[in-house]
Amino acid sequence: MPGMIRVVRFVALIGALAAPPASRLLAQGAPPSPPQGPRWLNADTSKKTNQSNFRTLEEWPAPNEYRTGSGGPGPKYWQQKVDYVIRTTLDTAAHRVTGSERITYHNNAPEKLGYIWLQLDQDIDQKDSRAALSQRAFARQLSPQTRAFLFPETEAQGGYTITRVQLVDATGKKTDAKYYHNGTQMRVDLAAPLGTAQAAMVDVDWSYVVPERGRNGRGVREKVKDGWLYEVAQWFPRAAVYDDVNGWQNVQFYGQGEFYLEFGDYDVSITVPHDHIVRATGSLVNPGEVLTGTQRARLLQAWASDTPVFIVKAEEVMTAAARPAGNGPLTWRFKAQNVRDFAWASSKAYVWDAMGFRYKPGSRLIEMHSVYPRDAMPLWNRVSTLAIRQTMLTYGRMAFEYPYPQASNVHGPVFGMEYPMIAFCGARPRPDGTYEKSLEYSLASVTIHEVGHNWFPMIVASDERKWTWMDEGLNSFLEYYGSLDYDKAWPQPIMRGPGKNLTAYMKTPSQVPLMTESDAIFANFGNNGYSKPATGLVMLRETILGAEAFDRAFREYSQKWMFKHPQPQDFFRSLAAGAGEQANWFWRGWFYTTYANDQALTSVETQDAKELTGDTKRGSFYHRFRVEQLGGLVMPLHFRVTYDDGTEETIRLPADIWRNNEKDFVYGYFSNKGVQQVVVDPNELFVDINRENNVWKKPLPRPLP
Numbered sequence: 021m022p023g024m025i026r027v028v029r030f031v032a033l034i035g036a037l038a039a040p041p042a043s044r045l046l047a048q049g050a051p052p053s054p055p056q057g058p059r060w061l062n063a064d065t066s067k068k069t070n071q072s073n074f075r076t077l078e079e080w081p082a083p084n085e086y087r088t089g090s091g092g093p094g095p096k097y098w099q100q101k102v103d104y105v106i107r108t109t110l111d112t113a114a115h116r117v118t119g120s121e122r123i124t125y126h127n128n129a130p131e132k133l134g135y136i137w138l139q140l141d142q143d144i145d146q147k148d149s150r151a152a153l154s155q156r157a158f159a160r161q162l163s164p165q166t167r168a169f170l171f172p173e174t175e176a177q178g179g180y181t182i183t184r185v186q187l188v189d190a191t192g193k194k195t196d197a198k199y200y201h202n203g204t205q206m207r208v209d210l211a212a213p214l215g216t217a218q219a220a221m222v223d224v225d226w227s228y229v230v231p232e233r234g235r236n237g238r239g240v241r242e243k244v245k246d247g248w249l250y251e252v253a254q255w256f257p258r259a260a261v262y263d264d265v266n267g268w269q270n271v272q273f274y275g276q277g278e279f280y281l282e283f284g285d286y287d288v289s290i291t292v293p294h295d296h297i298v299r300a301t302g303s304l305v306n307p308g309e310v311l312t313g314t315q316r317a318r319l320l321q322a323w324a325s326d327t328p329v330f331i332v333k334a335e336e337v338m339t340a341a342a343r344p345a346g347n348g349p350l351t352w353r354f355k356a357q358n359v360r361d362f363a364w365a366s367s368k369a370y371v372w373d374a375m376g377f378r379y380k381p382g383s384r385l386i387e388m389h390s391v392y393p394r395d396a397m398p399l400w401n402r403v404s405t406l407a408i409r410q411t412m413l414t415y416g417r418m419a420f421e422y423p424y425p426q427a428s429n430v431h432g433p434v435f436g437m438e439y440p441m442i443a444f445c446g447a448r449p450r451p452d453g454t455y456e457k458s459l460e461y462s463l464a465s466v467t468i469h470e471v472g473h474n475w476f477p478m479i480v481a482s483d484e485r486k487w488t489w490m491d492e493g494l495n496s497f498l499e500y501y502g503s504l505d506y507d508k509a510w511p512q513p514i515m516r517g518p519g520k521n522l523t524a525y526m527k528t529p530s531q532v533p534l535m536t537e538s539d540a541i542f543a544n545f546g547n548n549g550y551s552k553p554a555t556g557l558v559m560l561r562e563t564i565l566g567a568e569a570f571d572r573a574f575r576e577y578s579q580k581w582m583f584k585h586p587q588p589q590d591f592f593r594s595l596a597a598g599a600g601e602q603a604n605w606f607w608r609g610w611f612y613t614t615y616a617n618d619q620a621l622t623s624v625e626t627q628d629a630k631e632l633t634g635d636t637k638r639g640s641f642y643h644r645f646r647v648e649q650l651g652g653l654v655m656p657l658h659f660r661v662t663y664d665d666g667t668e669e670t671i672r673l674p675a676d677i678w679r680n681n682e683k684d685f686v687y688g689y690f691s692n693k694g695v696q697q698v699v700v701d702p703n704e705l706f707v708d709i710n711r712e713n714n715v716w717k718k719p720l721p722r723p724l725p
């Protein structure tokens with residue numbers, strides 16, 4: 021406690037005083053003498069510029085006709101639409117996915133396009149991909165875990181084999197297209213510039229081997245007791261986004277920045293071995309061809325049930341009862357509207373349970389599905405589908421009701437990954453089926469998280485290849501409330517949201533600001549992309565704006581940007597507009613810097629009120645608490661005061677108190693009670709990185725000589 025001054029007077033009066041309600045007034049006397057120069061934190065005052073934490077955010081691009089000053093889509097907002105028809109086959113002997121797709125690209129941009137860029141995410145597994153070449157040398161010793169996850173050198177060259185790229189004209193005539201590769205992107209030249217409101221069709225044929233461990237890490241296969249599980253994602257050439265902010269968004273796929281894609285309609289036919297069960301984005305449109313009569317009847321039961329119903333029971337896995345008659349490959353056909361991607365999973369090992377969900381009795385049915393191998397029981401059948409339901413409820417309340425017809429959760433090698441209407445989650449019991457209670461929380465939280473990604477960024481479709489916090493952060497924030505709703509007794513330490521859980525990270529020197537592109541967040545990706553934004557939003561909701569103002573603004577942001585592409589400034593501006601609070605200091609400090617909060621209580625002083633004002637009308641004492649900001653952030657200031665009579669009071673001051681002087685603040689008020697103890701930020705809300713200087717205690721009386 022450096023520089024602590026302990027001035028305590030008139031302690032003896034306490035016992036004699038009654039305790040009327042404490043009257044509290046901000047210091048109204050003479051202002052402190054003006055300090056030399058502006059008292060700004062983090063300022064280089066030689067620059068003679070405005071460096072206040074409260075200043076307008078010059079970092080935000082000016083509003084325009086596409087994006088308004090209140091953070092909404094502007095009157096001329098536009099975005100592209102890209103539709104896909106895909107036929108694909110899974111060869112389980114070679115683990116190869118072969119596909120043929122037709123891309124119909126609708127140009128809504130106010131300019132002509134001479135070419136279309138496609139994302140080839142699988143090409144991250146080419147031997148000479150930039151991600152491969154950027155791999156740092158191994159350390160001298162590798163942990164067993166690192167060894168287990170080494171990129172397999174024995175596997176054939178990963179990535180795509182592209183066998184056909186053709187342009188298709190309006191009459192259906194096909195001509196070979198000129199195309200050009202640049203890393204994980206491919207440019208396809210169009211026959212003629214594509215005007216506004218025109219569409220172009222491109223056909224691409226391709227194949228790749230689903231890796232066991234790819235750099236991508238998201239579309240992989242795994243062999244479990246009953247056979248191979250295939251999680252097929254980022255699996256077909258997909259149009260890159262063309263928008264008003266980036267033009268073509270050509271950020272390479274390095275693995276960490278996920279993906280930014282256009283909305284469109286999908287018609288996907290997936291041919292797999294007869295004994296496989298498939299789950300995918302969209303609705304199954306040919307259940308009569310791929311499901312048994314019993315399974316279709318069970319699905320109807322499931323839609324009316326409020327507990328999960330088995331569609332494929334554990335004892336039916338890999339038996340004739342689980343599949344329609346015959347033995348040739350089966351084609352599962354799924355259609356999805358207004359989605360920004362498509363993923364699927366296939367295995368003969370799946371148990372399948374399902375249940376219906378409706379926001380109101382009698383309203384639109386939302387199907388909820390879980391598929392998992394028997395290795396995942398008895399955990400998955402107990403937790404997965406109920407956790408999907410929790411996501412529907414919590415995210416529906418805080419953002420908007422789930423607009424899609426179904427949500428699926430798939431167990432396999434991917435620990436947690438999201439695609440429209442389908443999530444991959446990895447929590448698995450021990451081989452003997454036992455597990456700790458904490459694994460139940462792990463599966464519930466990862467399910468809430470991954471299914472929750474349908475809202476952010478699958479529907480509120482931010483640019484996640486650039487801004488991890490906009491999807492992971494917003495989603496982790498809602499996951500926090502989803503977890504609390506799922507079980508009020510949720511073990512707190514695992515949670516992303518409470519301020520005290522972020523303290524260690526806020527002390528680390530390797531931090532980068534949240535406004536750092538996803539692939540430049542080199543350390544602490546989870547803390548940066550997930551925990552810090554989630555914690556900041558919890559803070560904003562619970563203590564800075566209040567739940568009512570925050571929730572309204574957050575819902576408004578979510579609904580304005582459904583099926584659209586918001587940018588960071590659109591989020592900040594939406595919150596500021598909806599809550600009526602600019603909070604520049606918060607957006608700047610929390611999102612654009614790595615400064616931490618360290619509020620230090622440097623003195624507590626009590627003065628006889630009569631000495632100060634000539635009377636005791638306002639109270640017998642005047643207390644002064646001096647707080648210095650030793651970090652770089654301004655934050656609200658909370659005190660918990662314990663009085664001599666043992667009563668406690670919490671004083672909550674807004675961050676505005678730092679407006680005139682960001683370095684120190686003296687709070688003063690009248691009271692009839694003497695002060696025994698003062699604690700700054702008593703509920704650990706503001707991620708104070710040094711709590712040693714947050715407490716003041718009245719010194720014990722000196723013993724008589």
Ligand SMILES: [Zn+2]
Nearest residue numbers: 469473492495
């Ligand atoms: Zn996530």
